[in-house]
Amino acid sequence: MEFLSQFLVLGANIQVFEPEAIGAFAIVLVVILIVPIIFERLRIPGLIGLVLAGTLLGPNGWNLVNTNSSIMNLLANIGLVYLMFIAGLEVDTDFCRCHLNRSLGFGCFSFGIPLILGTFLARLCGFEWNTALLIGSLLSSYSLLGYPIISRLGVLNNQAIATTIGANILSDFGALLIFSVCLVIHQLSLNAFELLAFLGWLTIYSTLLVAGFYWAGKEFFRRSGDDEGNQFLFVVLAVFLATAGAQLLGIEKIIGAFLAGFALNELLGKGAVKEKLLFVGNVLLIPIFFVNLGVQVNLASVVTNLETFKLAVLLVIILLISKFAAAVMGKFIYRYKWQETLSMWSLSLPQAGTTLAASIIGFRAELINEQVLSSIVALMLLSSALGPLITSKVSAGLNTTPVTEKTLVTSPIAKHALGDNPYTIVVPVYNPQTQQHLMEMAALLVRQAKGKIIPLAIATAANHMDAPQVEASLQRSERLLVKATGLSQLLGVEAEPLLRIDDAFARGISRAAREKKASLIVMGWGKRTGIRARLFGNVIDSVVGSSHCPVAISRLMESPSKIQRILVPVENLMAATLLPIQLAQVFAEANKAQVTVLNVCERRTSSSKIASRRSQLNSFVSKVGLTNPPEVQIIAHENTAQAVLQAARLYDLVILPFIRNRNVPGGLAISDVTNQLARQLTCSIIMLGEPQRAFAPVFSPEVSSKRVIVR
Structure with a gap:
């Protein structure tokens, strides 16, 4: 042959x-x-x-x-x-x-x-x-x-x-x-x-x-x-x-x-x-x-x-x-x-x-x-x-199923507000340097929703459970959980520490989150970690692609309690942006902070179209059901990323929504604009996304194309 x-x-x-x-x-x-x-x-x-x-x-x-x-x-x-x-x-x-x-x-x-x-x-x-x-x-x-x-x-x-x-x-x-x-x-x-x-x-x-x-x-x-x-x-x-x-x-x-x-x-x-x-x-x-x-x-x-x-x-x-x-x-x-x-x-x-x-x-x-x-x-x-x-x-701006009240309550924060489910956040603890800020962020969220935190430590498995490396991994995980439990007590929130033995960190995290019916997974994102990670060996990439609930990838430069000004850039107005806006509002209510929802349109956009877009944004934000709706800004600029970068200089935290799409290799569908922002922003960042199946767009400003794979 x-x-x-x-x-x-x-x-x-x-x-x-x-x-x-x-x-x-x-x-x-x-x-x-x-x-x-x-x-x-x-x-x-x-x-x-x-x-x-x-x-x-x-x-x-x-x-x-x-x-x-x-x-x-x-x-x-x-x-x-x-x-x-x-x-x-x-x-x-x-x-x-x-x-x-x-x-x-x-x-x-x-x-x-x-x-x-x-x-x-x-x-x-x-x-x-x-x-x-x-x-x-x-x-x-x-x-x-x-x-x-x-x-x-x-x-x-x-x-x-x-x-x-x-x-x-x-x-x-x-x-x-x-x-x-x-x-x-x-x-x-x-x-x-x-x-x-x-x-x-x-x-x-x-x-x-x-x-x-x-x-x-x-x-x-x-x-x-x-x-x-x-x-x-x-x-x-x-x-x-x-x-x-x-x-x-x-x-x-x-x-x-x-x-x-x-x-x-x-x-x-x-x-x-x-x-x-x-x-x-x-x-x-x-x-x-x-x-x-x-x-x-x-x-x-x-x-x-x-x-x-x-x-x-x-x-x-x-x-x-x-x-x-x-x-x-x-x-x-x-x-x-x-x-x-x-x-x-x-x-x-x-x-x-x-x-x-x-x-x-x-x-x-x-x-x-x-x-x-x-x-x-x-x-x-x-x-x-x-x-x-x-x-x-x-294709930008094609009509799809409109956002309804049923769509609006698909996020866990909205569900909890309606009394559907207890709000539970899983926080994988592995890096002691980022553990405190992640726990503080989770505490902020569950305190507002009267939920609980599940600090999660994954001990690496081996063929024999009495192997020395398993014992060493268990001891390290127990120390991390003790520290996380102490932090939760200081922060005044309920914690339910969980130690799990699994073959891989990513599978252990996603499985534990599913078993505990988690509403959100909060993970740390180091400065040297690319936002679009390689497939092999990257925990964040695998968790994002396999988990059943939203995932927040956080790079916090300071304590979440010090955040006073929050920016939420909106590239495509769809249900995916609901959770970032609600998350920003939780921070705002806890810290008495200011939230701004920002949309960038082309410089040649007419004033009437800008007014129409502002009206759409205000209407969309008002349907989220927040007691104190955020400020809405429309900026006309030829470069979306540069406009957001300039605006972000005045803010402590930028929350970027992204699409978790299992049809895309690697699990993330990140636009060029979001990718550039994630790499160049110097303030604290939270990348937040829900599965693509939950989305229902309202309007979609043009975004540039990114790498395509032969299908």
Whole structure:
């Protein structure tokens, strides 16, 4: 099989090209590390930079990377398989179920119209029917590169947005089906009867693979318990078993990889294993594939060769027209507004994952030539840059479910005010330097709500409970709890210290919080800790992604009792901002402090729009039910972060809301503005967020896009 043969070739020739291959690999790693950062600073998706960098490194540029390198080709092939596996793993079945009819309808439009127009264009350009149908299928799918943008804008609940996300499943499946049929016809010259037999085998294989892998995965995960390492290896093994099985049946390997991801989708959920799978793919394997793609493609021919240039331009025009036509049909059938229609169009524009995977396989099988491949890559680069850019412009301010009284009481502070639940705060104690301020903050909150604090210490477990390290960890945890209990007595609040033995700090914290029905988790955030932490080994990142209740990540420069002026910047007015405003008001009532809710609009915003926004903010804040509503300020400025930084000089504490979204790798959906503020503010900071499912936006000022992951 292909991968086995590559390994054998690699072993046979390792002595010949090892120095050159290792050097090329080092260069590629430097590119993967640096280039995406540069392009994202320019508001351009990093994958575009990777492909362009590969072009410069290849034989059509500086010739630093050999196209015949066995190591690079092997890693690129693994990256290709992993890309399609991630595409299947990231299919959002929840959106499809909730909006099934509309997703199927728009999916048919966004798949069928580009397929027909693309095939017609290819026939006009002189391609035979099989190749023309493949080219049409390359335009029929789309990658949700704009997903992180709409998530940060808080418009995921918009009906048109949800429909577009759900329709992505149908377009991917349809494109892969057409691709597999075209490929097998080209390779085996099947007649009609043989083609029907192939489709039958494909159906049987897909059904058995999805059902079998789901069952096997469920049993393995049940028996392996919390062993994430073995679960990770099981999933990777499943991917390559699926690709090997597909090749044995004459099915292209990317079909097997996609089906493996789809089969394990619901099983993995949004847990730590899935996050690690995404991390490995998005950080290393998939970027290597994009760089290697650039090495193999002559993008200069798109400009220097007139025929290639004409084909690329025509493909771009057909893509824009066909996707827009699909969105317009969705508008008239489902009665969407024009802003929603443009959002659907921009979300369905990017051609990345499935399109590139199918085109590179088609090129290797000689079903499409280098001219078509170069044109498709140029199409990918343009659509991947244009789609998210349009999404960030047209999706801001989309209407979703309005904030109702029921929505307003979703936060634990509001629930306690209505007498629903006792207010309980879990404070993990580990760092003695930050412990006192965290306990003071928790005491301030529970004193107002007449609740209690649960100081929590996690002792690290071992294979044997009588191991010396377990005893040492228990003794240290007991000392921390004694200190925390003494602090709570001095602060005059009820404390219920809890010592827990667990394999990992993050799991221990989130599990204990769930068992104790915690209303809030308060954690310390050191000065040297990045607000968007790495996946592996970071406690805060894991707790944020897994806990059932809101999490407050605090960096307190002084005692909370000394805080007199509090600023709450509001980037998107939605239910996520309720808890920060209420938290600020609790501080204010305890310390007789002043609270300001700040919103920054564009400098060219008219006075009437500013007045309307101020009215919306005042109305929103008044519904929170506070006895002393905070002051509302609107500032017109060309740079949101700089405006907030200037205003924050007069305040002791800034409370920044963020989105806890389990659909985003790492669990946090942080806008550029919030990220910059968290890094540059010198006063005390509290990062506060609730799960994304609780949000219901009212209006969303424009925010800039951040890094997007290939879906």
